[in-house]
Amino acid sequence: MKKQILIFVLLLIGASGYAQNRYFTDHLPLTHPMVYEPMTTPDGVLLNSGPRVIGQKMLDPTLIGNTWYDTQTYNHGNMMNRIYQHADGTIGATWMLMGASGDPDRGTAYNYYDGTTWTGALPHLGNDPNNGFPSYAPWGPTGEIIAHYQYIAGEGPIKILRREIKGQGDWAESVLEPPEGFYSIVWHSMITSGENHEYLHLLALTYDDPYEGLDYAVLYYRSPDGGVTWDIEAEIIDGLSSSDWLTLSSLGYSWAQPVGNTIAFTYGFDYFNGLVFKSTDNGDTWEKIVVYESPFSPLTIPDLTPVYGGGDGTSAIALDSQGGVHVVFGRMLWFYDLAAGGPWYYYPTSTEGMIYWNETMPMLDSTTISTYTLEFLEAGGNLVGWLVGDTAALEIPTDQPNYGVGLTSMPQLGIDAEDNLFLVYAALAPDYFQNPYYFRHIYSNASFDGGTTWNGINDMTDGIVFWYSECVFPGVSPIVDDQVHIIFQEDFTPGTGSGEECFINHMNFSKEFFVGIRDANTPSGFTVTQNYPNPASHSTRVEIRMEKPANVSVSILNLLGNTLRRIDLGKMNSGTNLITIDVSGLSAGMYAYCVEVDGRRATRKMMVQ
Numbered sequence: 168m169k170k171q172i173l174i175f176v177l178l179l180i181g182a183s184g185y186a187q188n189r190y191f192t193d194h195l196p197l198t199h200p201m202v203y204e205p206m207t208t209p210d211g212v213l214l215n216s217g218p219r220v221i222g223q224k225m226l227d228p229t230l231i232g233n234t235w236y237d238t239q240t241y242n243h244g245n246m247m248n249r250i251y252q253h254a255d256g257t258i259g260a261t262w263m264l265m266g267a268s269g270d271p272d273r274g275t276a277y278n279y280y281d282g283t284t285w286t287g288a289l290p291h292l293g294n295d296p297n298n299g300f301p302s303y304a305p306w307g308p309t310g311e312i313i314a315h316y317q318y319i320a321g322e323g324p325i326k327i328l329r330r331e332i333k334g335q336g337d338w339a340e341s342v343l344e345p346p347e348g349f350y351s352i353v354w355h356s357m358i359t360s361g362e363n364h365e366y367l368h369l370l371a372l373t374y375d376d377p378y379e380g381l382d383y384a385v386l387y388y389r390s391p392d393g394g395v396t397w398d399i400e401a402e403i404i405d406g407l408s409s410s411d412w413l414t415l416s417s418l419g420y421s422w423a424q425p426v427g428n429t430i431a432f433t434y435g436f437d438y439f440n441g442l443v444f445k446s447t448d449n450g451d452t453w454e455k456i457v458v459y460e461s462p463f464s465p466l467t468i469p470d471l472t473p474v475y476g477g478g479d480g481t482s483a484i485a486l487d488s489q490g491g492v493h494v495v496f497g498r499m500l501w502f503y504d505l506a507a508g509g510p511w512y513y514y515p516t517s518t519e520g521m522i523y524w525n526e527t528m529p530m531l532d533s534t535t536i537s538t539y540t541l542e543f544l545e546a547g548g549n550l551v552g553w554l555v556g557d558t559a560a561l562e563i564p565t566d567q568p569n570y571g572v573g574l575t576s577m578p579q580l581g582i583d584a585e586d587n588l589f590l591v592y593a594a595l596a597p598d599y600f601q602n603p604y605y606f607r608h609i610y611s612n613a614s615f616d617g618g619t620t621w622n623g624i625n626d627m628t629d630g631i632v633f634w635y636s637e638c639v640f641p642g643v644s645p646i647v648d649d650q651v652h653i654i655f656q657e658d659f660t661p662g663t664g665s666g667e668e669c670f671i672n673h674m675n676f677s678k679e680f681f682v683g684i685r686d687a688n689t690p691s692g693f694t695v696t697q698n699y700p701n702p703a704s705h706s707t708r709v710e711i712r713m714e715k716p717a718n719v720s721v722s723i724l725n726l727l728g729n730t731l732r733r734i735d736l737g738k739m740n741s742g743t744n745l746i747t748i749d750v751s752g753l754s755a756g757m758y759a760y761c762v763e764v765d766g767r768r769a770t771r772k773m774m775v776q
Contacts, residue, residue, distance in 0.1 A: 568662020
């Protein structure tokens with residue numbers, strides 16, 4: 168399916184590398200707190216951009232599918248594993264799909280990369296109506312497996328689809344029934360482990376009636392044969408029982424890719440504790456690790472709390488080669504006021520920060536996370552993401568579409584054989600604006616020393632091709648070789664519920680993409696100002712600030728990425744250089760100007776009137 172708007176060629180433009188000198192947007196006010204409620208679709212078509220950070224690299228997305236169902240996971244919840252790169256370089260990917268006007272209805276879509284090309288999307292796996300929210304994993308020596316659920320009040324099962332040869336053949340189906348009683352099992356998350364990925368591990372949430380003293384319970388299942396039989400069924404793991412909680416959250420959990428017999432998942436990271444449950448014997452026994460300790464117990468909630476720092480309910484986890492745990496989660500500010508009617512209130516338009524933790528670090532608390540600064544997290548080596556771009560005068564509307572999460576959220580972690588970490592997440596993009604709301608983009612960061620230091624933030628969806636795009640719900644293949652593979656959803660309206668077609672993109676980039684990100688402000692670095700005047704009629708001026716002499720050229724591009732004019736300015740001196748761009752003869756409209764300094768490019772928008 169082709170995009171039904173102008174598709175921009177990704178020419179001379181790519182993802183921006185942000186240097187490590189940080190500007191924290193702690194000036195963001197605590198705007199009117201919001202409760203969990205449906206989000207409305209914003210209107211408006213005026214696009215307004217601000218200054219951009221320089222250091223661009225070229226990336227190229229591949230469209231692998233589409234959907235009219237624009238919620239890939241539940242609000243303030245984690246997305247299941249949706250993409251996996253197999254050892255032979257092939258890739259399987261799944262997503263939530265619904266057709267225009269509900270035809271086909273909600274279901275699981277799938278596409279397969281055979282090492283050369285994506286073979287074509289399958290729009291609705293299985294025969295059941297209204298299924299979906301899939302998990303994807305390898306299964307057996309050469310196969311693949313998908314789990315999705317079909318909600319039926321009091322009896323909704325999880326369906327397991329598997330085939331022995333990935334990318335070809337029919338899917339065999341097994342059914343995981345809920346516990347006896349009036350229950351459904353929903354919002355599952357699945358992985359496989361073992362030398363040949365023969366063990367299936369699944370977490371699911373009970374729905375309908377309360378279960379074992381919990382309004383909603385998280386159940387653990389294990390199968391040795393791809394879901395045909397289960398040797399552990401409907402287990403409540405110690406630490407997730409009614410002795411610990413009154414209720415549990417849908418998709419508050421996220422699996423790590425197993426390492427040998429070590430498996431692990433996160434739970435929580437919201438207004439209560441952030442936990443890791445780790446097993447070194449393939450799920451027979453479990454250890455509970457407290458990563459973040461909330462000041463309040465889920466069993467004894469006070470009538471009124473102060474505002475305090477916690478997580479936004481989204482988390483990602485990876486295991487290194489020694490079985491060590493690495494966690495990333497989104498930051499959120501919370502408070503509870505029973506007199507105001509509850510439930511928990513939060514600040515999705517005022518809170519930023521991607522928080523990192525590993526097992527060598529001390530436990531986090533609300534003091535470290537803080538309500539007013541990111542500096543405590545930075546000092547502890549815990550801060551790996553924040554808002555980047557033109558944040559100096561950022562004013563976010565209180566009704567900015569928020570997905571029930573913070574301004575930096577939806578983390579996904581990949582890891583390679585050398586224990587290098589690759590983080591992908593979605594965040595508000597201050598330089599991309601559709602009146603009165605901001606778009607979100609996909610960002611990344613990486614650590615090449617096991618999480619001790621991080622190389623710098625990249626906007627993976629920077630450039631002309633994504634000027635008008637809302638990019639959210641990233642997924643990353645948990646195993647990284649020489650390439651990092653991600654998928655994400657793209658549409659053209661901030662938030663959810665617009666009713667428009669959405670697109671599922673695949674993007675891959677080399678690990679070397681991150682090399683040199685720290686050096687974005689070294690002697691080869693430069694900055695480019697926004698042109699003035701803007702809009703321009705005859706000519707406009709731009710300042711180029713360079714740290715050393717360099718060869719400079721300026722190109723004017725149309726929105727198709729075509730070069731209309733190119734001016735070679737020769738070698739220019741270090742410091743501030745003022746250049747004039749002639750726009751006479753250009754028709755009124757939106758253009759881009761690209762400044763190239765010794766092969767590095769910075770691109771900005773400009774208006775001609």
